[in-house]
Amino acid sequence: MARPVAKDYGTKRQLILDRAAQLFADEGFHRTSVSRVAQACEISKANVYHYYSGKDEILFDILNAYLFGLRDSVFALQDDVKNLLPEDQFAATVTKILLDYQGMDNQHRLQTTVLKHLPVDQQKVLLVYQRDIVRLVSGLIVAIEPRVFENSDEKLRATTMSVFGMLNWYYMWNPNADEQARHKYAAHVCQFCKGGFTGL
Template identity: 50%
Template sequence: MARTIAKDHDQKRAQILKSAARVFAREGFDRASMTQLARECGISKANIYHYYDSKDAILFDILETYLRELRDLICGIEMDGLSAAERLHKVVAEILLAYQGVDDEHRVQTSGMSALPEDQQKLLRSYQRDMVEFLSGIIAEIAPDVFRGDAVKLRSATMSVFGMLNWYYMWNSGAGSDAREEYARMVSDLTLHGVPGL
């Protein structure tokens, strides 16, 4: 007879992913063990194997869940009636707010993705690419004459914005919503007007 799924299966799975992200961020994926992960989760090693058969499977689930949910959130932002500049600010602010409370997942994304098989990396990179293309479309709309026919320049500008956002957690970990909104405004203004526009 097949084993039934517990009512709190999804909640326990989410707890495992959150705890494992903390361990992977602190110890590094290669040095972390299933024993450490189980201890951090407050469950037995046998119990963690009920949910995942390996730490590789946990790593993939952390990153797949994190990046897919982030992609769906960012690419699904409602922006009807907003100018391109207002769209930029809204997207930049939503990205920073979405990063709140997921510093561990962000670190794991940066350091751990290369440990996964190429097909899994390809899927995860597709989520990242969707977000890059979404933001890139807004930036191109702001200055169409600057970027027309120059995909390299557009990509460089887009990745520069992501660069400012992606390293925020390193020097301002634990920042609240107001601080993130303020920094988002600065990134938007810097992107739109340069330093004199600040």
């Protein structure tokens, strides 16, 4: 007979992921032990192992949930904005990405610093999510200025990654930004890009 799932299984599992994400981001993935995660969750080390086989599995679950959710959220938006002008689709998408980053600073830091420490097969899963989002934004950039980007993959890649550079490091210099601040910054990025694309 299968062992029944505890009523608080999902809640406790999420607690482990949230506390581990904070510890991995603040103290370093390699310096954080399973015992340290258990201590932060106020549960036993054995209890952590009931949910996860080790730190790699915890890290993968953190990043998989984050990137899968981000990818699906951004793609779901496209149905709502498909009839807008390309620049308005771009603005809505940039804003959505920034809003989805809110409250996810630890997860965001981990994807940029320790994803490479996961097994290659797990990295490949996560990189698919990242590349899907990058391709989407690249397509929107081309739609805004096809004359500039259609025949220059190098220029398109550089521009796309510059946009993500502006978005991905926002939490570093404005960690307490609320929704209003994120909307304002998204508008700033879009205005900056609108003027910059035509000059490339």
